[in-house]
Amino acid sequence: MLTGKSIVIIGGDARHVEMMKHLIEKDATLYAVGYEELEEEIDGLYLTDVDHIPQEKVDAIILPITGLDKEGYAEAHFAETSPHITKDWLEGFRGDCILFTGIMTPYLKELLSFKERIIPLFNRDDVAIYNSIPTAEGTVMFAIQHTDFTIHNSNVTILGLGRVGKTLIHTFKGLGANVSVYSRHEDELARIFEYQASPIRDEELEDHLKDCDILINTIPALFVTPSLISSLPINSLIIDLASKPGGVDFRFAKKRGIKSILAPGLPGLVAPKTAGVILARVIHNIIMENQ
Amino acid sequence: MLTGKSIVIIGGDARHVEMMKHLIEKDATLYAVGYEELEEEIDGLYLTDVDHIPQEKVDAIILPITGLDKEGYAEAHFAETSPHITKDWLEGFRGDCILFTGIMTPYLKELLSFKERIIPLFNRDDVAIYNSIPTAEGTVMFAIQHTDFTIHNSNVTILGLGRVGKTLIHTFKGLGANVSVYSRHEDELARIFEYQASPIRDEELEDHLKDCDILINTIPALFVTPSLISSLPINSLIIDLASKPGGVDFRFAKKRGIKSILAPGLPGLVAPKTAGVILARVIHNIIMENQ
Amino acid sequence: MLTGKSIVIIGGDARHVEMMKHLIEKDATLYAVGYEELEEEIDGLYLTDVDHIPQEKVDAIILPITGLDKEGYAEAHFAETSPHITKDWLEGFRGDCILFTGIMTPYLKELLSFKERIIPLFNRDDVAIYNSIPTAEGTVMFAIQHTDFTIHNSNVTILGLGRVGKTLIHTFKGLGANVSVYSRHEDELARIFEYQASPIRDEELEDHLKDCDILINTIPALFVTPSLISSLPINSLIIDLASKPGGVDFRFAKKRGIKSILAPGLPGLVAPKTAGVILARVIHNIIMENQ
Amino acid sequence: MLTGKSIVIIGGDARHVEMMKHLIEKDATLYAVGYEELEEEIDGLYLTDVDHIPQEKVDAIILPITGLDKEGYAEAHFAETSPHITKDWLEGFRGDCILFTGIMTPYLKELLSFKERIIPLFNRDDVAIYNSIPTAEGTVMFAIQHTDFTIHNSNVTILGLGRVGKTLIHTFKGLGANVSVYSRHEDELARIFEYQASPIRDEELEDHLKDCDILINTIPALFVTPSLISSLPINSLIIDLASKPGGVDFRFAKKRGIKSILAPGLPGLVAPKTAGVILARVIHNIIMENQ
């Protein structure tokens, strides 16, 4: 429980709205800046602006997923203008106040006073693992929409056994696909076998893709090259999850006539509510631990 | 293998195109009527019309899913005009020729000569079970699209443990949902328990729905009444799979502010290719058995 | 709840002890005949004999799994002598009293007064399905004990998709086996496919067994003949679950050098407590319905 | 393929026999020392002694799981006397010859010439992960044998999410248990949730054990203390997988009347053949890479 804790949310999107509800449920006192256009009424939420925050009482500040831009503005989906956050203002908080952001930005890096107490949530393994679940479901949605066959009994190849890759195995096996996974580590190949999927080594990959129906990339590097794409059947589908610029040579795929999709930001797209709860839960745990 | 067998396809949709490919692969000789606008070229397919069919050689005729209408017309997605099939013409086939249709129609019932040899494919349990797979995947797609939370860890209640209901359990459990299923038979409740889902009896249903996130109806009767709907949380989702007119009081759901979707024809929508292969496989088996 | 209900248990084994506890928990009044040697003390249980039962108050009688033998004796694992139950004595119960037995016996068939009210529990589908779970786990135990390889990634073939067969698929797939199932019905073959197992038809069976590591029979007929056994690899294992005399030609298997096990009565062997709870639950539901 | 490669196996057990078959299948030339009493005949295996090995041709040496003891003896299950391996003799091999052992021993540490080329297989993550599969199946076998209820629907708590812990989740969830897992890392708790099991934190563990039916320990430290054991129901079962001396206070468990089992060496016990194949596969890969 967060009884007695005060939290300021500055800017944000649908995920932050869910976060607020969750944190209020945990009995925190919540101030929101940049929510003038929020239609929903949330009991116990103080809609306010930067000038009316009782800074010395605040235990944590939550910024948008995108943090603060070069000039200190916070993206706000529920306000006409982005709140502006100056370094001076931030100096006014207590020495143990925590600053949560989605990702680190240059502006945030310069906040010397907060240095040790800035937490870029998306860098954390637990957040990445929780987010891998809506990511996998978004991938399923695209796979169903963009193919004319069932996932059940189709051949799905996953590239990479990182945090998203592991979840994708469960999700696609759960739907009855024949799942194979490429990794470059012996221990990961063993784990893939244990998951009842087919492990694929470097030297086997090209040959293996000849029977692939759906290729899902999680490797954040230009891994799906023309030579790999050439191995794929014409009516297969490529879904690229890797962060921009992605890991697929889209130009070549198009030339080959193979449908390929870049699918960024799936958690926010298919499950903003769950994505908000995930963040709220992690924020809750961190505040509790820092007590 | 269907070597030496001749089959006529009259009208149909994307599923029939897939069927043709599959049957040609099995070495059947294939005549297609009502495909003048098919863009794809299929090797070994004879595009023709009713007057040029070598009737005495034909082992099987395949009609559209919707059969023949009152006047004997066959729906044809790939032709401007629907082919017209007269009873006289049908009399011209051999006494052991099989007539496949999706569903039975009054016009077909009157074809006394074919009586025992008309096979309404959608009446068959095997077809219904194979089709339950794309049906379940279509349901998943809608569930992901129309909610703002993940299926993983959400509470999904399925009404009915028929051919579709059984498949839905596997599909939604495979995605990590907490699945519960309503049935009115003791043996089915036992099977639900064995599937690691929660069995729900009549008297428990209303109370149980209080925590339901997604309600999926497969019961072909007005089962989801206002009193059941009133038990659901406001932000739950109802997906109705039952054939028209469906099993949900949509008017009341709307009034309550609960999102509800009628989702007919999912196999043709999300996986026409698989749906075509399913039918081709069953047709293949039946022709082989009737040899 | 069974408040106000009186039940007599006559003879039985470890399953009946568990049953008693469960029924007492549901607030029934319980009389036990043939339990003089029960060591455990069960709160609220009346240990008595046939002469001290208040017959007119009794709502249900529970016999051993084996019912009553030709002379009316009830097997009692916790007594030195089997209680003797005469037809005269049974006449003394109310006209709506229910008589539960595991299986029907000739002596029970002659009890004209009870005719409609004798319930052979093991004939019921729900009981068979619940019991299929400990049956499958017992099969797993034998499979692990009697092979020198893991079930994970081994080839397991199941004969028959009845009540036990369906559960075996879940259990062995859950452990990571490659499961294939033989059935003689098209709709069952479709369901096997949906379960993500490999359906096997008659004509494919022999050939298929060449790669089989574990063969599990549930077909209650001499199905595993010398010709099937000859197809199996020498170091495969046969587990026969079918009721006596079983469905395997054990003599021939031995001659071939293939290890084969007849494994009857698994629920009572590996999970008497669960088996007792299953029966108690079904008895409870029947008594409630007959109210 | 290992065509052209020569391998010497010195001592070992049933796993080594399986290894030999596998390596011969891959076309290696195989010399075995300490197999005089092997009954089975293996085609292509040279049974010999240390004095007749063409040392300069040898690419790899395989020792027993236990390596070499203080005096240089190799345990040999299929010989009356353990082969003796002197440092001098080992000096006679080529500079690129690899020495495989199960575990490192003081005697092996002193082999300066082999230093970089000694591979203690059981230290490797891939071997530990492959071995976790038979380990989990052995745990299942004990769980079925030593309880009177089914694993299906029982509450199973796993301590530790290491290489064995992860596999145990799949295995026990596959059998239908309600699985919960204790870990001390936030990212592992997230992964446990993704696996559809219940994550348990330090502060929740004691309370959680009140409903535990089977407790499985994988933590190699005295973790299952009297205070944890006191929280368990009397008829629960503890299975300790941690290496000697184990992680359970067995004396206290006994005093409480709770059945507890120390289950070491499960892969060799329940699946020596699979365990041998695992090692052969890893050895194969390492030899190939070192080419």
Ligand SMILES: NC(=O)c1ccc[n+]([C@@H]2O[C@H](COP(=O)([O-])OP(=O)(O)OC[C@H]3O[C@@H](n4cnc5c(N)ncnc54)[C@H](OP(=O)(O)O)[C@@H]3O)[C@@H](O)[C@H]2O)c1
């Ligand atoms: N689309 C979305 O909505 C969404 C959601 C979440 C994440 N993502 C993105 O998806 C990607 C994967 O995320 P993640 O959390 O799973 O990351 P991760 O845990 O770091 O996994 C990435 C995997 O790729 C492997 N890899 C990297 N470079 C490789 C190379 N050149 N060859 C072979 N394997 C290579 C890594 O293996 P090594 O250990 O060998 O490097 C690792 O296993 C990231 O780009 C992330 O931003 C997208």
Ligand SMILES: NC(=O)c1ccc[n+]([C@@H]2O[C@H](COP(=O)([O-])OP(=O)(O)OC[C@H]3O[C@@H](n4cnc5c(N)ncnc54)[C@H](OP(=O)(O)O)[C@@H]3O)[C@@H](O)[C@H]2O)c1
């Ligand atoms: N949307 C799509 O794309 C799609 C695809 C396939 C099927 N469908 C439709 O979905 C529905 C289900 O198909 P199915 O193949 O699963 O049919 P099914 O096998 O007949 O199953 C229907 C189930 O509903 C139960 N039921 C019927 N009336 C009931 C009532 N009044 N109360 C409680 N239970 C009742 C039946 O139980 P009893 O045995 O007790 O009657 C049966 O278990 C049908 O309407 C079908 O046309 C739609």
Ligand SMILES: NC(=O)c1ccc[n+]([C@@H]2O[C@H](COP(=O)([O-])OP(=O)(O)OC[C@H]3O[C@@H](n4cnc5c(N)ncnc54)[C@H](OP(=O)(O)O)[C@@H]3O)[C@@H](O)[C@H]2O)c1
């Ligand atoms: N060992 C144990 O502890 C244990 C526990 C439970 C049950 N059992 C025994 O296991 C057996 C199976 O039990 P169950 O409850 O699963 O029975 P079930 O539901 O009747 O299933 C038996 C299956 O065998 C099929 N079958 C019968 N004769 C066949 C034949 N000649 N060829 C092909 N298939 C045939 C049946 O198909 P059709 O519908 O085509 O006839 C049915 O699918 C019974 O003998 C039962 O007594 C043993």
Ligand SMILES: NC(=O)c1ccc[n+]([C@@H]2O[C@H](COP(=O)([O-])OP(=O)(O)OC[C@H]3O[C@@H](n4cnc5c(N)ncnc54)[C@H](OP(=O)(O)O)[C@@H]3O)[C@@H](O)[C@H]2O)c1
């Ligand atoms: N019985 C058998 O047949 C058999 C077979 C295989 C393995 N084993 C044994 O089983 C044990 C586990 O093997 P493994 O391969 O899974 O090892 P592992 O991968 O190292 O896993 C051990 C886990 O225990 C955790 N742990 C260690 N000390 C802890 C503590 N004080 N409190 C909480 N967590 C703690 C570790 O977490 P941290 O990362 O936080 O340290 C790690 O997650 C070993 O003792 C191994 O020898 C036995």
